[in-house]
Amino acid sequence: xxxTTQNLTTTTTPxxxxxxxxxxxxxxxxxxxxxxxxxxxxxxxxxLPRGQNLGHVPGQFVMVSIPGVGEAPISVMSSPSRTGETxxxxxxxxxxxxxxxxxxxxxxxxxxxGPFGRGFPVAQFRxxxxxxxxxxxxxxxxxxxxxxxxDNRTSFGRLIVLYGAKNPGEILFRDVLAxxxxxxxxxxxxxxxxxxxxxxxxxxxxxxxxxxxxxxPYKTIAVTVGPPVMYRFVxxxxxxxxxxxxxxxxxxxxxxxxxIGKCGHCQVNxxxxxQEGPSWTYAEALAFEEAL
Amino acid sequence: xxxxxxxxxxxPQFVKALQGKYRVVGPVVTETGFAFDDITDPAQLQMDYxxxxxxxxxxxxxxxxxxxxxxNKRENGGPQRLEMRPVYQDVQPTVIxxxxxxxxxxxxxxxxxxxxxFRDEHYMERREQIYVIGIECLHPCDEASFCKDMGTLTAPxxxxxxxxxxxxxxxxxxxxxxxxxxxxxxxxxxxxxxxxIQRLGQVLSSKWPRFRMRLKMSRDQIPSLLTLGxxxxxxQELGERCLACGxxxxxxPTCFCFDVRDENDITLQGGERVRVWDSCQLRExxxxxxxxxxxxxxxxxxxxxxxxxxxxxxxxxxxIGCTGCGRCERACLVNITIPGxxxxxxxxxxxxxxx
Numbered sequence: 348x349x350x351t352t353q354n355l356t357t358t359t360t361p362x363x364x365x366x367x368x369x370x371x372x373x374x375x376x377x378x379x380x381x382x383x384x385x386x387x388x389x390x391x392x393x394x395l396p397r398g399q400n401l402g403h404v405p406g407q408f409v410m411v412s413i414p415g416v417g418e419a420p421i422s423v424m425s426s427p428s429r430t431g432e433t434x435x436x437x438x439x440x441x442x443x444x445x446x447x448x449x450x451x452x453x454x455x456x457x458x459x460x461g462p463f464g465r466g467f468p469v470a471q472f473r474x475x476x477x478x479x480x481x482x483x484x485x486x487x488x489x490x491x492x493x494x495x496x497x498d499n500r501t502s503f504g505r506l507i508v509l510y511g512a513k514n515p516g517e518i519l520f521r522d523v524l525a526x527x528x529x530x531x532x533x534x535x536x537x538x539x540x541x542x543x544x545x546x547x548x549x550x551x552x553x554x555x556x557x558x559x560x561x562x563x564p565y566k567t568i569a570v571t572v573g574p575p576v577m578y579r580f581v582x583x584x585x586x587x588x589x590x591x592x593x594x595x596x597x598x599x600x601x602x603x604x605x606x607i608g609k610c611g612h613c614q615v616n617x618x619x620x621x622q623e624g625p626s627w628t629y630a631e632a633l634a635f636e637e638a639l
Numbered sequence: 640x641x642x643x644x645x646x647x648x649x650x651p652q653f654v655k656a657l658q659g660k661y662r663v664v665g666p667v668v669t670e671t672g673f674a675f676d677d678i679t680d681p682a683q684l685q686m687d688y689x690x691x692x693x694x695x696x697x698x699x700x701x702x703x704x705x706x707x708x709x710x711n712k713r714e715n716g717g718p719q720r721l722e723m724r725p726v727y728q729d730v731q732p733t734v735i736x737x738x739x740x741x742x743x744x745x746x747x748x749x750x751x752x753x754x755x756x757f758r759d760e761h762y763m764e765r766r767e768q769i770y771v772i773g774i775e776c777l778h779p780c781d782e783a784s785f786c787k788d789m790g791t792l793t794a795p796x797x798x799x800x801x802x803x804x805x806x807x808x809x810x811x812x813x814x815x816x817x818x819x820x821x822x823x824x825x826x827x828x829x830x831x832x833x834x835x836i837q838r839l840g841q842v843l844s845s846k847w848p849r850f851r852m853r854l855k856m857s858r859d860q861i862p863s864l865l866t867l868g869x870x871x872x873x874x875q876e877l878g879e880r881c882l883a884c885g886x887x888x889x890x891x892p893t894c895f896c897f898d899v900r901d902e903n904d905i906t907l908q909g910g911e912r913v914r915v916w917d918s919c920q921l922r923e924x925x926x927x928x929x930x931x932x933x934x935x936x937x938x939x940x941x942x943x944x945x946x947x948x949x950x951x952x953x954x955x956x957x958x959i960g961c962t963g964c965g966r967c968e969r970a971c972l973v974n975i976t977i978p979g980x981x982x983x984x985x986x987x988x989x990x991x992x993x994x
Contacts (some may be wrong), residue, residue: 371725414723415907415908609757612917618955619955637933
């Protein structure tokens with residue numbers, strides 16, 4: 348796709364609709380289901396026109412539009428293994444656009460462009476132990492990978508999922524987490540920074556979970572998705588476990604306006620996050636002065 | 640391709656012949672200096688001009704460009720229904736006269752940016768209908784020019800026609816077949832002969848001593864100088880001086896960053912999604928939802944601009960992102976200049992002078 352040295356197998360061609368050629372024109376998609384997840388987040392099931400499959404890889408994002416309000420990048424929550432004619436987005440009410448999206452109902456139409464960016468190279472992860480460290484809303488994009496691993500369980504080694512939330516009220520996907528806790532092929536732990544009276548689990552930031560796990564650095568891939576501040580501390584823990592920067596993947600949030608590597612907003616040094624990111628290895632990130 | 644001779648007396652006829660079929664634009668005199676504008680009377684066209692405040696980029700990338708129109712309606716409290724139709728703005732056969740070689744280098748960069756990777760059809764549709772007629776620069780525009788340093792004193796291979804002033808006539812070089820057709824169908828020209836070609840060589844070689852060099856390093860050293868100087872003290876000083884007004888990026892022939900906005904019509908049920916010129920010098924440029932700003936300080940934004948011009952654009956597109964046109968220097972209210980910045984960085988890094 349681009350004249351870069353990046354692994355091109357982890358990007359995909361964005362959807363084209365009605366034979367039009369403008370890469371700025373969104374597809375008209377329909378919201379099929381809205382599920383209130385927490386006070387801040389809702390999960391949207393989105394149907395593309397004419398039964399098209401989004402065709403994404405884990406870690407990619409789409410541009411979501413309400414014409415008249417604007418457009419914003421949202422990571423895809425569904426794994427490719429769970430994406431047919433619909434896919435899921437987990438959207439936090441964080442501004443004008445997402446605030447209005449939160450008022451939408453099943454049957455309402457929204458604009459979708461994408462998928463964009465470089466996702467996680469799942470094919471390279473096969474046979475490896477996968478350690479996912481997700482903070483806050485980062486669990487939504489992380490699920491695109493976790494569910495892909497679970498649906499192809501025998502292709503991967505151990506699956507370790509560490510999840511940190513600010514408080515129990517912000518914990519996402521409680522029903523799914525309960526399932527992971529029951530399964531013996533997922534090693535799952537959750538912690539909260541600020542517990543309430545009902546909380547009996549781990550307390551502390553996500554890095555406090557690392558002392559409870561052993562990893563084989565020879566065959567582990569770590570994927571961390573969360574707020575920028577989390578990466579500084581999680582990478583220290585992962586390096587301490589013996590992982591190399593090449594084995595650590597992270598997803599970077601930037602202001603993305605065009606999604607096609609032109610508008611300049613998402614640039615991290617010379618790289619366009621919407622093209623060569625949002626997924627980077629820590630080794631790649633170390634080479635950027637502007638990474639964190 | 641081929642070289643022709645166009646008598647200066649016949650230039651107005653050429654312009655007039657084009658006006659029936661094309662939008663013809665070029666440098667004209669305005670109250671504030673020269674500017675690219677529509678030519679309604681061939682006498683307006685100033686082929687011998689110094690510089691313009693804005694480069695001809697506005698014909699390639701309009702300041703406000705509609706991408707699509709939309710309708711967003713709910714009938715009787717029913718579901719939200721969307722209709723969107725792409726718009727290709729300002730797509731019309733256009734001839735641009737008098738493009739300096741620095742600005743041609745800017746256009747060459749735009750052509751790469753908008754055709755590589757994801758093809759930007761809005762740019763490309765318009766671009767395909769534009770004819771670029773260059774004019775050879777025989778004198779520096781003014782003290783702010785540093786085109787010789789940047790290697791933009793010769794025409795890059797993007798012109799349809801390229802003219803060189805030879806006193807009572809122009810040499811006209813044809814860069815493309817469509818340019819040659821434009822010339823032969825609309826102007827009375829004669830083919831250049833051997834002695835004309837020799838004279839063109841003399842005109843071109845005698846111009847070089849008139850241009851001075853301003854950089855203490857060669858342009859090939861700029862990317863490594865910027866790499867070395869990423870943490871320099873200089874950025875802090877420039878950040879304190881910079882007003883973050885965005886003038887430098889507005890007037891730059893290689894700046895192409897844009898913002899995307901929705902503009903509703905008065906019914907609030909329809910409108911247009913547009914892109915407008917944006918500037919990495921403005922505070923909001925790298926701000927994300929939740930309030931984190933990846934370039935909060937003016938120092939980091941001034942640095943980013945210089946890094947893009949001297950290094951990042953070259954890393955991504957293979958061309959250096961500065962044409963040495965001097966427009967940002969003329970526009971800056973606090974005298975931040977690219978040669979001044981690079982030379983100061985060079986001194987701070989205590990490098991040996993370049994070759």
